[in-house]
Amino acid sequence: MTQETLLTGQVLSFARSPFEGDPTAATVVTEAVLIRDGRIAATGRAADLRAAHPQAELVSHGQRVILAGFVDPHVHYPQTAMIASWGKRLIDWLNHYTFPQEMRFADPAHAADLAARYLDLTAAEGTTTMCSFCTIHPASVEAFFTEAQARGQRVVAGKTCMDRNAPEGLRDTAQSAYDDSKALLEKWHGVDRISYAITPRFSPTSTPEQLAAMGALWAEHPDCLMQTHLSEQTDEIAWVRELFPQARDYLDTYEAFGLLGANGVYGHAIHLEPREKDRLRELDAALVHCPTSNTFIGSGLFDMAGLMAAGHRIGLATDTGGGSSFSMLRTMAAAYEIAHLRHHSLHAAQLLWLATVGSARALRMDDKIGNIAPGMEADLVVLDLASTPAIAQREAEAEDLWEAIFPTIMMGDDRAVAEVWIGGRRVKS
Template identity: 60%
Template sequence: MTGAAEPGAASQDELLILGQTLRLREDPFLVPPEDCAAHDSRGGVLVREGRIAAVGPADALRAAHPRARVEDMGDALIIPGFVDCHAHYPQTGIIASWGKRLIDWLNAYTFPEELRFADPDHARAQAELYLDLNLANGITAACVYCTVHPQSADALFAAALARGLRLCAGKVMMDRNAPPGLTDDPRRGHDESAALIARWHGRGRLGYAVTPRFAPTSTPAQLEAAGALWAAHPDCLMQTHLSEQPDEIAWVRELFPEDPDYFGVYEARGLAGPGAIMGHAIHLTARERAALAETGTGVAHCPTSNAFIGSGLCDVAGLARSGVPVGLATDVGGGSSFSMLATMRSAYEISQLRGAPLHPAQLLWMATAGSARVMRLDDRIGRLETGLEADLVALDLAATPVAAQRAARARDVWEALFATMILGDDRAVKAVWSGGRPMKRPPGA
């Protein structure tokens, strides 16, 4: 019969990925890290129609699905794809630029580069490069700032749709304290964002994020327009920045003297609650910390950026324990790496400086399920669980000579994984799947 599979032939409908598996089943900030995970030294993930169909011991899955195509990753560790909950793709070209403080950095590097995104060809080229770099580093989902130009969002959404990626993004809204070529006004910012929502939100695996850059670059009228837009489209996300540096906070007090504090500026205009993502959130008052937890507003922890621009040490563990959803973010290009491994390393180092070192399970959680929760996608991505989308990474825990000799001494999976967090880069990302489709293959595959 034409098209019938030969007996014993591999099924094109099922993919079985073999290797070590590590499943985080509970939040390690709320449950002892050693009690929150399940590790299988020879496990597998069965993928069917872009979703995880089963996770378990390799031999059992092979016996139950003898016709599945098999990709054997050897000793590589299979985990969920990394989720970056705060990044600026237009800053790809200026990553690792020398600077002083946040405002200096914006004026010297960010704003001149973002002006170039008025050119759709430049936007398309940078969108492709940004996604290439993400996938090389195992980032399969992200929440991204574009520029004020609608075409910058169009370029990123189109590139992500073509690749079948899970991605949220939004056109930046700014109507003051920025160069003329980077400002809109409350009406235009609202209407251009609404048109982008109509064009892209819900297509494929795409979502929109209403994106007022931060309070200093938006008038009260624009923040109110952003709040109204989000209220009209509550299934979108909302992303902005909060309390990154003390001089920024002082500026916000001058611009919004009637509000109790920085977070209060957003609360008063409908820009808080589940699905709102506050980048940084370092220098918070007691009232702000309580209000973040009470409203269910998420925080994007940006450790490489916080260190690189000298912003400060975010109290990640304290926020998480108080009930604030916290995810991990590269914050490219203020952040100094596209690698989520480097970002986890920086998060660990910052936690050490605070005297509260994060466990590898907590670092991995923030980079996967935690960021997914902040983006209200934890029912779709971020864990190795049946029914979730098959965004997966295979990590080579011995990718370099120094990592290999350290992994050989590891007493358990956490020790081996932690060594890769500290020593690893894109070379440790052996393979990547997005919705079950291979995006990065092992050498020679």
């Protein structure tokens, strides 16, 4: 039986990128969105849609803003329990916090518990899709996909592959990484709303043999995404030079083994060489900005303005748990602050686009999620622009919609997320 729901409010969608010309001219604001059987059926004037669909359930949101659910294209769900851990740089941070936590995912029950916890926490923040690294344990992938499938949620994930520079118990081999990844890919990729990402953690934790095996698997399944890390910290880059003395640069450690391509998703990408920028742009690979992580563990300042002006495909991510928040609102605020440190101001429309359409583009899913348009999957977030006294008093002074939205981006948290819909089903109200 067909089910229809009509949401009314300030429905915000994007007609084009707000990084091209006037940011506000890239947006469209209507009064209502009609959901039918898990998809967006129509947008338009509330009275018109109500008259045409009198049987639809009506959910009125007044002046709240309705937009596509947030898309988080670079996370580590196994790091949920260690988020906001104190005082380490990347390599020490991995050894001191990350690897001990990931060892626990040898227990399938623990993996199932953390998968459910992570998806609960992120849904409360308005995140409806994410691309996650798992651990080396196939059970960590099974747990995440099983929980997401039960929720009808669109997710991407993959078994993290590491065969060196990691503790005993967190190392696989080139062959087992290939075999396990292939088995998981063949079982899950394309099932319901689930996609598989081939996932070498980063060059320092994979031998050339393992990187070659992952490149071979990607060549066999080029429709899959491949996710990894790139040029996050300067000491990491120096380590890569020691491990791969023959490589031209960090990116070459992936390119040489078939791990550079249009469906590649490269997290961080802060300290890029000119050749790396040129190759990434040439192939239209995706870069993912992780601002709370970059400040929290002292990585550096991503060049949003320069890379966007050069034509790169860019998404915005929390990088849980190197990132210090599950919230994409907090992530947008941090992106604004980092851009300001590079003498550039990001408009509220640009920040919202990065957290929705831009991140969906990074995952090659902008035909399905990240925007509100007929035929798109009905993943939605409803923002209360007066969720706290501090935000409410600032919003009351706003002279237009964008001035009203910006305080919620800068100061908002889960209290600002009034309602969340995933696949046409309300999961937070």
